[in-house]
Amino acid sequence: MRRAKMVRNAIGRFVPADVPGIGSFEPYAGAMAKIAERRERPRICAPLKATPPSRNKVAPDLKEAVRRSGLENGMTISFHHHFRNGDVLMSLVLATLDEMGFRDLTLAPSSLPDTADFVADYIRRGVVARLHTSGLRGEVGRAVSAGELEIPVVIRTHGGRARAVEEGSIAIDVAFMGAPACDVLGNFTGCIGKSACGALGYAQVDVRHARHVIALTDDLMDYPVRPRISVPQYLVDQVVVVDSLGDPTKIATGAVRITRNPVDLCVAKNAFDLVAASGLLAPGCSFQVGAGGASLAVAAFVREHLREKGIRGSFGLGGISGFMSGMLEEGLFNAMFDVQSFDSAVTGSMVRNPDHIEIDASWYANPLNKGCLVHNLDVVILAALEVDPEFHVNVMTGNDGVLRGASGGHADTAAGAKLAIVVAPSFRGGVPTIKDSVKTVITPGETVDAIVTERGICINPARTDLLEAALKANLPVKDITDLKKEVERLTGVPRPVEYDEDHIVAVVEYRDGTLLDTVCRTLRR
Amino acid sequence: MKPRRSMLYMPGNSPGMLQHAPVFGADSVLLDLEDAVAVAEKDAARRLVAHFLRVLDFGRVEVTVRINGADTPYFETDLEEIIPARPSAVRLPKCQSPGDVLRADALMTTIEERHGMEAGTVGIHAMLETARGLEHAFEIATASPRVKALTLGGQDLTADLGVQKTREGWELFYARGRVVMAARAAGIAAFDTVWTDVDDPEGLAAEAKQIVEMGFTGKAAIHPSQIPVIHEAFRPDPREFRRAWRIVTAAEEAERQGKGVLLVDGRMVDGPIVVRAQRLLDLGVLYGMEGDETA
Numbered sequence: 001m002r003r004a005k006m007v008r009n010a011i012g013r014f015v016p017a018d019v020p021g022i023g024s025f026e027p028y029a030g031a032m033a034k035i036a037e038r039r040e041r042p043r044i045c046a047p048l049k050a051t052p053p054s055r056n057k058v059a060p061d062l063k064e065a066v067r068r069s070g071l072e073n074g075m076t077i078s079f080h081h082h083f084r085n086g087d088v089l090m091s092l093v094l095a096t097l098d099e100m101g102f103r104d105l106t107l108a109p110s111s112l113p114d115t116a117d118f119v120a121d122y123i124r125r126g127v128v129a130r131l132h133t134s135g136l137r138g139e140v141g142r143a144v145s146a147g148e149l150e151i152p153v154v155i156r157t158h159g160g161r162a163r164a165v166e167e168g169s170i171a172i173d174v175a176f177m178g179a180p181a182c183d184v185l186g187n188f189t190g191c192i193g194k195s196a197c198g199a200l201g202y203a204q205v206d207v208r209h210a211r212h213v214i215a216l217t218d219d220l221m222d223y224p225v226r227p228r229i230s231v232p233q234y235l236v237d238q239v240v241v242v243d244s245l246g247d248p249t250k251i252a253t254g255a256v257r258i259t260r261n262p263v264d265l266c267v268a269k270n271a272f273d274l275v276a277a278s279g280l281l282a283p284g285c286s287f288q289v290g291a292g293g294a295s296l297a298v299a300a301f302v303r304e305h306l307r308e309k310g311i312r313g314s315f316g317l318g319g320i321s322g323f324m325s326g327m328l329e330e331g332l333f334n335a336m337f338d339v340q341s342f343d344s345a346v347t348g349s350m351v352r353n354p355d356h357i358e359i360d361a362s363w364y365a366n367p368l369n370k371g372c373l374v375h376n377l378d379v380v381i382l383a384a385l386e387v388d389p390e391f392h393v394n395v396m397t398g399n400d401g402v403l404r405g406a407s408g409g410h411a412d413t414a415a416g417a418k419l420a421i422v423v424a425p426s427f428r429g430g431v432p433t434i435k436d437s438v439k440t441v442i443t444p445g446e447t448v449d450a451i452v453t454e455r456g457i458c459i460n461p462a463r464t465d466l467l468e469a470a471l472k473a474n475l476p477v478k479d480i481t482d483l484k485k486e487v488e489r490l491t492g493v494p495r496p497v498e499y500d501e502d503h504i505v506a507v508v509e510y511r512d513g514t515l516l517d518t519v520c521r522t523l524r525r
Numbered sequence: 526m527k528p529r530r531s532m533l534y535m536p537g538n539s540p541g542m543l544q545h546a547p548v549f550g551a552d553s554v555l556l557d558l559e560d561a562v563a564v565a566e567k568d569a570a571r572r573l574v575a576h577f578l579r580v581l582d583f584g585r586v587e588v589t590v591r592i593n594g595a596d597t598p599y600f601e602t603d604l605e606e607i608i609p610a611r612p613s614a615v616r617l618p619k620c621q622s623p624g625d626v627l628r629a630d631a632l633m634t635t636i637e638e639r640h641g642m643e644a645g646t647v648g649i650h651a652m653l654e655t656a657r658g659l660e661h662a663f664e665i666a667t668a669s670p671r672v673k674a675l676t677l678g679g680q681d682l683t684a685d686l687g688v689q690k691t692r693e694g695w696e697l698f699y700a701r702g703r704v705v706m707a708a709r710a711a712g713i714a715a716f717d718t719v720w721t722d723v724d725d726p727e728g729l730a731a732e733a734k735q736i737v738e739m740g741f742t743g744k745a746a747i748h749p750s751q752i753p754v755i756h757e758a759f760r761p762d763p764r765e766f767r768r769a770w771r772i773v774t775a776a777e778e779a780e781r782q783g784k785g786v787l788l789v790d791g792r793m794v795d796g797p798i799v800v801r802a803q804r805l806l807d808l809g810v811l812y813g814m815e816g817d818e819t820a
Contacts, residue, residue, distance in 0.1 A: 262749035266548055269753075454548045474813055489582070490544060 001152055003502045011392065011444055015515035019507060021130060021151035023169070025515045031415045031447045034512035035367055044168035046209055046235060056184045058239045062096050062216070065238045066174075069212045071097075075173035076106040078210060080203040081135070082178065082190055082340060085115045086250030089178045089216055092242065094118070098127045106130040108170045110161060110202035110361070111406055114138055115250075123149050132170055134158060135406030136396070136506070144505050145402040147521040153403075153506040155396065155442075155519075158339070159365025159372060159412035160511040162205045166362060166369070169513065175210035177203050177231070178245045182217035186236025187229045190341075191350045191358075193219040195245040197252060198341020198350055199320070200230045204360035207235040214238045218245045227351060230358060252344035258300045258323075259293040263425050266454040268297030270476065271381060271423045274450055274457055276305065277473035278419050278466060280378045283311050287333075288318040288380045288413055291342050294423040295381045299323055306332045317364070317373055318409060320356075325349035328356060337373055339364040365412035367511045374409065374416030382410055382443075384424040384451070386435050389480045391445030391460050393422055394438035396508070399431050401497035401522040403506065407442050412511050414447040419466070426453035426487045431494055434484040439497060441517040442508060456483050498523045527587060528552045528811055529674075529714060529743040531755045536561035537570035537590070543577050546586065549749040550756075553587035558603055559594070559618055567599050571606050578610035589650060591616040595625055604632050609640040614648030614673055619681070621658045623668035626651055630669040645671055650716070654678025655685045659700055662707035675708040676745070677701060679718030690721075692728055694735070705740040717744040726754050733758030759808060766809040769802035776802075 001021075006014040009027035018024045059065035071077070077097075079090045090109065097105070107128045112119060117139035122128045124143070131153045136144060144153050156164060164170045179186075180193030190200040195218055207213045213236045220241050245251075259265060271294070275281060287302060289295040300323070306313065313333040316324045320338040322345025328336040335355045341347055350356045365374045374380075385405060386394045393414075396405040414420040422443075424433045433453065449466055451458045456478035459467045470477050478486075499520035506519040533551035535542050537558045546554045556577070562570040574590055590612045592603035596619070607615060617629055626649060634644045649671045653659050659682070666675050679690065679697055688696045701717065708715035717736040720729040729751055733744055737758045744755050761769070772789050776799045779787045787794045 260750075262549060263545055265750065266545075266550075454545065486582075 001150070001504050003504060009515065011390070011441060011516070013441060013517045015507065015518055016504065019152055019154075022154060025507070025509070026513070028444070028510050028514040028516045031444055034514065041167055041368065043166050044171065044209055046207070046213070047211060049237070054185075057186050057233075057236065058184050058220070058241060062093070062240050062242065063100060065214050065240045066096065066100060068238060069174045069214060071102065071174045071212075073102055073104045076108050076171055078170075078172045078175045078206045079109040080177060080200065080206065081109055081111040081113055082197040082200055082202060083113075083195065083246040083251045084197075085113050086195070086246035086248065087113055087115065087178070088244060088246045089176065089242070090116065091118050093176045093216075094122050094127060098122060098125060103127055104129045106132065108132040108172060110158070110206075111135040111408070112137065112140055116140055120148070132156060132161070132164070134161060134408055136403040137405065141403035145519070145522045147500075147503055147505055149505065152504050152518075155407050155506055155508045157365065157407045157411045157511045158202070158361050158409045159367055159374065160509055160513065162360070162362035162364070162366040163368050163511065163513060164509075165205050165209045166366065167513075172206055172210035174212045174214065175206040177207060177213060177215050179215040179217040179231070179239075180245060181219050181221050181225050182215050182239055183221050183223040183225045183233075184239060185223060185233040186213075186215045186239050187223075187225045187231070187233045188215050188217065188236070189225055189228045189230040191228055191230070191347055193217070193221070195219065195248055195251055196347045198347045199338040199358045201339030201358065201360045201364060204231060205362055207231050212237050214240055216240045216242050216245065218242055228358075252341070252347055259297050261293060263454050264294040265297055267294040267423050267425060267452060268301060270454065270457055271298045271421050271452040272301035272305070273473065273475050274421060274452060274470055275302065275379055275419065277469045277475060278379070279469065280419055281305060281311060283313070285311070285313040285378045286315045286317060286376055287313060288316065288377055288417070289324070290381065290383055291319060291321050292383045294425075295383055296321065296323060298381045298423065299327075303327055303330075303332060315373075317377060318413070320346050322346055325353075325356060328353065337364070365409055365416070365511070367412070367415070372416070374412045377413060377417035379419045380413040380417040380421070382414060382420065382422050384422045384433065386433055386438050387422060387424065387451050388435050388438045388445075389484065390437070391448040391451060391480070392438045392441045393443040393445075393448060394440045395442050397440045397519060399494065399497070401439055401499060403519060407508070411443040411447065414443045415511065420447060420449050422448055422451045424451070424453060426455045426483065427491050430491055432484070432487045432491045434480060434487060440508060440519055444510070444516065451480065453483065455486065458483055528808070529587060529716070530759045531752045532589070532716060532743055532745045533749065533752060534561065534591075534719065534745060534747050537574040538562050538566040540573060543573065544581065546577075546581065546588070547584045549752055551586060551746065551749070551752050552743070553589060553613070554583070555589050555591055555616060555745065556612075557591045558599070559591045567593070571599070571603055575606045575610045578607070578612055587613045589614045589616055591618060594618045595628060601632065604629070604636060608633055608636040608647050609642070611642070612647060614650050616650040616652055616676065618652045618678065619654055619658065620651040620665050621655060622661050623664045626665055626668035626672060630671055633671070647671070648673035650674040650676050652676050652678045653700075653704060654681035656682070659703050662703050663710055666707050666711035666713055672711070672713060674714035674716055675704050676716035677704045677718045680721070694732055701736060701739055701741070709740060714742040715740065717741045719745045719747045720751065721747065723748045723750065726750070729754050730758065760812050761805050761809045761814065763814070766805060766814050769805040769809070772799055772802035773806055
């Protein structure tokens, strides 16, 4: 869209008050501003739909199921991204819809994996006209950044998407839900089956709010699905059997290994030292890490610490890797809350261990419900593409300004945790991580307590208590502008990315529904 | 006292690694022009290391460079280009006799003078990695005031001895004793060889403990993950640290009062014990140990 009426938000970024084709937005007013309003809002639910008693909901094929769903041009369809890079379902469904002549659809997946390049083609063919997502990468990221989608993409956090679905900002007409183990009446789960993917936390939100739900499976099981039902039959309209939901080797990758990269390990050690200094690793603590290099390495240090001191934490949270479920098995936590499972080790753990708890995305992170889990976090370790002296974090746009990341649970957990630490090497590929000002704010600096690199720890000046603890523990604390200069002596200062400031290609929604930032069309150099 | 518990080897032809030299927590880094660098890369590595020495802020990390041996065509060029860039010391591989040290010493002095540097600015760490070199350990250590350390090259030595390196390291026991003895006799530092299995930190921990007990002042590392393991081996025992604190405090008090004889915990203490206690205190500070609060 062309730049229209813009308002300045609480972090000084200009955001549109209206996005044509999407709706109106309030500007970001502070991380806790909306929550502090304590306003009661209506929740949109899936309609009650009387269905004559039936013993079988299996549709003859996908096309017939689509016809029966009542899908029309201009409507909204949704997918979950639990199959990650192994997903073939979205591609299958979009090809079918294209073939059936559908156009002008709103695509609202919980995220787009690396392998969703094909979506760019459907944008170009007019099948997809609007896009709501957490992640935007590869060819789709490039297409959107180049301005190929007329209506700006709405980028949401995982918690923000759950909120948007529950309040109706995303009104899902038809949810196409991959169901690794499903029975003829639509009870399904992800923790077993040919294409098992573990938790189905994102799907669980969509099925409760979509007008029509189609469960797609490649492993139709005897009724009822056992040993767990993640989505019950009363929320599912139809079942479709397909050849394959995805490539199992890419859905559930092998156990993630702790990085050997010495710089990442150095970053992780510094981050762990800060966590230890904070005193939060006490009995009953709660903890979340990402699956990335340095973050997971922090988990390894935490595991060692808990073992050594004989500390048992309350819960681990998030996308759960085999490393975290291993900590549960060792008795280092009471429970693992799992919204999305990262590797094959986790899938088994969920079946075996009743303390490995599948949670939906709203329970995980919706800021406006009656209590999401991220608000109970003590410590979260997060990654970053770039940061700035305001402690704002960008995980969405790369050094070339092109969309190539995912908002995910970054801003949700940062806002909720008592201690939110962002870990990143101080430079990558010769480009410094600390910029004058991040290109795209995904997580506002007021919710980030520290930025940790291999060359030092920068503590948010608002956290005087943390600074004191870090200094007392003799940690390598540096002022963020000093560290920035130190790194720039090695790398130089990169030339800023040139944007067509009049052409907005995406808006970044904060978890509470306000607008945090915009992304503009990149100009080719 | 500048600590030199750990010396991290870094290949001299890897800018991606060299740029991170200051961040791994090693007391010193050893930029390698010798074994880690293939023949075709020798010139590039030398230039790269000389450049890094001039432009990179190494902070508190001591920087040394392992040059190629005197029996190679790179020896003189290495010195020519590295000495003016002022590393703390160069590590001379395969020192066999005092003559090897003297030859390097003379060459270094000429280069230093030509570049307006004070003679002796750059030290020598003499590497003993042959049976012959070991037999001349003390003479090598005292051949020149430039020699600041003896270092043991275990890989080449076991090859020279025709034996296998074992996990327990008994084949190096005599060599280690010899290096420590010669270095201490000459009043210089003694550095131990590398632990080559990066995936065996337990083996490294055991060996590091052993060499600390033998009297080595430092140990080389081939991967950043080995640094904390080596440092842990040097951590003073808290009880010993407290005793050292009492000794040093008592010595200071005795000096103020002009007393000659010193009693700590009912035992007489003399000069060398005070010196050792002071060294232990300095070491303890690196681990965040503080004075005598609990004694």
